[in-house]
Amino acid sequence: MKKYEPKDIEPKWQRIWRENNTYRADEDPSKPKFYTLEMFPYPSGEGLHMGHVRNYSMGDLVARFKRMKGYRVLHPMGADAFGLPAENAAIQRGVNPREWTLNNMKRIREEQSRLGISYDWDRYVATCEPDYYRFTQWLFLLFYERGLAYRKKAAVNWCPECATVLANEQVEDGQCWRCDSEVEKKELKQWFLRITDYADRLVDDLEQLPHWPEKVKAMQRNWIGRSQGAEVTFTIPDLNDEPVSVFTTRPDTLYGVTYLVLAPEHPLVPQLIRGRENEESVGRFIDRMRKESELERTGSEVEKMGYDTGATARHPLTGEEIPIWVANYVLMDYGTGAVMGVPAHDERDFQFARKHGLEIRQVIQPKDETTEELKNAYVGEGVLVNSGEFDGLEHRKAISVIADRLEAEGRGGKTTSYRLRDWLFSRQRYWGCPIPIVYCDSCGTVPVPKEDLPVLLPEDAVFDGKRNPLATSESFVHTTCPSCGGEARRETDTMDTFIDSSWYFLRYTDAGNDRLPFDKDQADRWMNVDYYIGGIEHAVLHLLYSRFVTKVLHDAGMVKAVEPFEQYDPLGMVLKDGAKMSKSKGNVVSPMEIIDRFGADTARLFILFAAPPNRELDWSESGVEGSYRFLNRVWRMVEQHQDLFRDRPDSRPEDAEAKKLHRLLHQTVKKVTEDIGERYQFNTAISAVMELVNGIQAYPEDADRGTLAEAIEKTILMLAPSVPHLTEELWHSIGHSDSVHDQDWPSYDEKALIQDEIEIVVQINGKVRGKVVVPSQADRQTIQDQAMEQEKVKTMLEGKTVRKVIVVPGKLVNIVAN
Template sequence: MKPYTPQEIEPKWQKIWNDRNAYKTPENENDRPKFYALEMFPYPSGEGLHMGHVRNYSMGDLVARFKRMRGYKVLHPIGADAFGMPAENAAIQRGVNPREWTLSNMQKIKEEQVRLGLSYDWNRYVGTCTPEYYRATQWLFLLCYERGLAYRKKGSVNWCPDCQTVLANEQVEDGKCWRCDSVVVKKDLEQWFLRITDYADRLLEDLDDLPKWPEQVKTMQRNWIGRSEGAEVAFSIPELGDEEVTVFTTRPDTLYGVTYIVLAPEHPKVEQLIHGKPHEEKVRSFIEKVRNQSELSRTGADVEKLGMDTGAKAKHPLTGEEIPIWVANYVLMDYGTGAVMGVPAHDERDFQFAKTYDLPIQIVIQPHDEESPSSDMEAVYTGEGVLVNSGPFDGMDNRTAIGAVADRLVEEGNGKKTVTYRLRDWLISRQRYWGCPIPIVYCDSCGIVPVPAEELPVTLPEDVVFDGKSNPLTTSESFVTCTCPSCGGEARRETDTMDTFVDSSWYFLRYTDPHNTEKPFDAEKADEWMPVNHYIGGIEHAVLHLLYARFFTKVLHDAGMLKATEPFEQYFPLGMVLKNGSKMSKSKGNVVSPMDIIDRYGADTARLFILFAAPPEGELDWNDSGVEGSHRFLNRIWRMVQLNQELFQNRPDPKPEEKASKELYRLLHRTIKKVTEDIEDRLQFNTAVSAIMQLVNGINAYPQDADRGTLVEAIEKTVILLAPFVPHLTEELWQQMGYQTSVHEQPWPQYDETALVQNEWEIVVQINGKVRHKSTVSAQADREEVERQVMAEEKVKQLLEGKTVRKVIVVPGKLVNIVAK
């Protein structure tokens, strides 16, 4: 028997698929339903693919192959998210241009993806670092600029000192840079932003139109958008001529409990309030210290709340009482209005602050079951109750008072009802070379001037210095110095490049029309394929990437370029791959190389193991013995076909008439149903593989003298069912079985409903709890009939001879237990 040799089989079929252009996307086939299958594209790092990639791509490829066999025209593309700091850092370390490093890595990853047997349409490959792609990204920036969605402003930004670049709020995780883990500080710079906040309500509301998204992910997005209904309250400052400080609160019912207000150190009023005061320098020193701290070190739950009194007073809008104005570390200018009202009796943070600095505590909410408020608080009260010490609102339920107090503020001109969001406009400026240049020039006469679309792309220059000390683009005189497109005079080019999240916010649209040289994509082609039907990738992208992609899709819809309003019909977040319970990493020494596994066992083994070893959404703990077990299973499939070669030459018609052939026929069609539903409806690939393994067990146990036609059908259908999971092996076996066409072009098997009907059960017969016999009974028999049939059997009569039956327990379809003495 010829042995199973994936090292020969897999390259053979990869070449055939490539030569035949087997996975080219169908065009002009409107008679078939479309299916857009997409996995998040990789960053081309020097390490190549890791096991997380293999899991992602294997699952996506399975779905794409399955849908083709189900009769869909399928778009299944791939590319590379190729801009970013790692390439620039590598350029600095190696003394090479990031382009060389990136393109080399892109090629390496493409070769590894081919070795995995992934059914990509390589004609549609895109790399975000190519001028063809970033020309379109620049075109989209200009579209946003024309629509008032791109703007420039100076402000306090998150600065990563190691990456020497600005980060969006979303890219700061626990006070650290999301990519290099360095502590982030604040810095004032002129930056470019996109008005994602203009779409906040739509981004929030349209989550309800995504039933195929995990609720967990939708909740994450809702929390990030952070819509809050409340009121803006105006506190006037007498010493500034009654200029006002505005505070946003979701709890107007606690307004009478405000005993101080706190400003962020960055608040523009702070300078006016401390100027000329005896403690001015002391406060100024405190402010400088706080401004250089990370957000986490200022706002963490366990961080000490520190502040200083400005010496100024604010007038309470309802009582007229003057209350102190403080500046503190825990208030951020980027959130709300940069000012908060202190209600220490009913807010834990305010309570701690008031206790630290001996500030007044005024109780204004009393529990329903208490007759009078406590005169001294040892702990904050955050529950429900009735208002006390609240003037005309005393005795009112606090929930009712939220609206009533807000109405009073509006009536007296001291506030208004409003809605705020946690979401902030998207800061896209990055001070680095390896990114998409922002197509803007600055002219002393004309100001900010967009580069005309016909002059795109603004390409990255070669004459740059990579020394790790600043933005390399500023070192290129040929790039910086330019001519104003408007007046023809001298101008300077924008040296910031775009956040790489911009590149990945529309790449799925470029796949629909990857070679367009006029615009990012043709609307008709995009409308043919959008939205993406099945999008798969890590849960770590559930907020940043998905939110930005949704924003871009809505902008393009509003611009008339796209019918779709959401990019992804279904998002499927897969779990991480672990080794010995920990995430694979070089520092832990637990990395498993996909190419090493392929070299030893073959890509099909790697794919099968990673699809079978755990539920797709769960964590997968890598197990070498599990890989070997998957390889042994594929060898069983190989031998199963080899041992029945003569049958495939004759192919007798199936005649599932006797018991063994009926059972195999039923098992086959039960498996087809389960595998179909596990892939189509449940996305439970591991249980689908398990069902196929049980079918193979049934085939191997099939009697030699039973119907051969049923056996042939079962083997052929097994190979077809396995095709999306292990594409190379099944292609080879299909050819060995005498077929000239590809197994991946076969229609997906349909199950026979009548075969699923169970006419007979084989049940266990126990006597006094011990298994003594097996009996076959009608599946339609009731308990009395089952008991009658079993008790009438000669074998059972013999076993009960000389005994008195005391009780018969019948469990339909499973067992009969006879209690006898």
């Protein structure tokens, strides 16, 4: 008997698949399409990790399954190749980021090939290559033309360690998402994309995504932060009644406002404190707040600090003048940078007012109750008090009524507010897509013409870690104005690398196009992505940006799709010893070491079988070894029955054992088909095949041989999407000349699922006393009669009176007797 040798089998079939272009996307328009996609990797120097293996194995299983089900499948791969780690590596190693990145890309492609993933390599894209970033620049110009790209001076998130700006989405708990350094605020001129123009559609269109996890949709809704409320306009007497707008979701509490709070960065603050006694101390406070992160200013445990500006604001409905304060917990980035203080009905305001001796005025109280002095903010239901003509109104009704009054008075009205801010797009680094803009003293800001793209990254940049390397390249910075032909300077900021991954799935549909980012007809043939799989950590950043870009391209008439991903499956992390794998913990397992020891099919099988896709997976050496043993069992099972396939008999499941295996086979085909094709539960699909293998190995030698041959052959077919090399080898070993992956997926016979006879539990007074085999279609009386005829049952009923017989068809008979 031949031995199972993955190190011989796997390279052989990988070479044959490559030479035959086996996985080139099928363009047959008569077939239904299926676009399956795993998030493409960043080409780090560490190569693939087990999270990658899990991601790619799952996507590959689906792609192979859909091909066998008769779909034309698009299953591409690429590299998310721009980014700060490459630039940092260049600084540390004294090499160009391009050289470092391309070497890593080559290594990762080799490792992906060793896994046997069925990619259409002809569609490979690398975001750092000019033939890709040329069209990233092309898309930027489209945004610019449509008024969706603009430049302004703004307080931005600055990471001192990475020496670059971060978008709000890239700041996590006040820290840089990549290096965990504390983020500072800094005033810089930056490029933005108007994602806020699409805020409503980004929220509303989540309803078009029934196959997205609810928790992911909730994360997007929370990030966009759409709130219905009212705009309230206060005025400042000291500044000639300069208006100050405040957004609130609680206009019903407007009569309880006893102070106004501005963010330290608010543009009116310097005017309010100018010439006052506290100008110097408030100025120092403002400078300090500019350097602190959002977490340092707004965390639940952070002390609420503030200063009275000495100025007042006029209440829009009562005309009362109330003090204006500046405080750490109000941010210029959120809302209008101004907040109305209602200490009686907001816990944060209550604490602030108590600390600084500000008035606390209750304007909502429980109906038919009188509240004594508040010890905490009252946030419950109630009616308005101390609210002039609105006294007695139920507070929910008052929200609308007071908002209408503000609108009628010209001092505000109903409005919608968003947490989402425009996408801060500029990065002060080299290894990213250059922004195709030049600055001319005569013409101002000038876009580079599309026919002059790409704006290439220069080779003479200096990587010293002290400045933006792109700004050090004289050959890049100095250029000619496309408009007047005079001297001009190029924009030296590059684009946020999230833009690269916000349209790559569209480029895959037409990867060789040298005229456009993609052809509309080609994109419409494949979009949407039917099954998208990747880490939950991308549920806000990447998915939100991809949805935004797709909507812009839809509005521009470039693609029919309005959403990029029909179904998204977030992967659970791979853990070892209960912790996420990382070098710092010393718990990393190398995928290539597992492949060297056990083969790619073992690695794939374990990672598919060990846990459901969205659950965390605990790495287990014994689990890997168990997967390897199972594949050896399958190998031996086929080798032992080679004679069956030399002169294969027809399947005749007539005897009891043959019927049993025949039924198990068709039950397995049904379950595996549904688990993969409908539920995307790969672990239970594999478990079902394992049970079938057990049934095959227990099958008697003297039972029908044709039934056995059918079961073995369909076992190979059902394992093919999960373990492609082993099954390809076994398929050919039983006499086939074409690929197992080109076969039709096995079908099941509903009639074969019906059991002729079933086993029923017999109970007496609720305790199991025996079992009886009855025809599967037997009626209640037949089941009862056969149960009562059992010798053991008769013996136990002697001398007793049967009071009742309960029959549950297919399950049990319970005889009540005393």
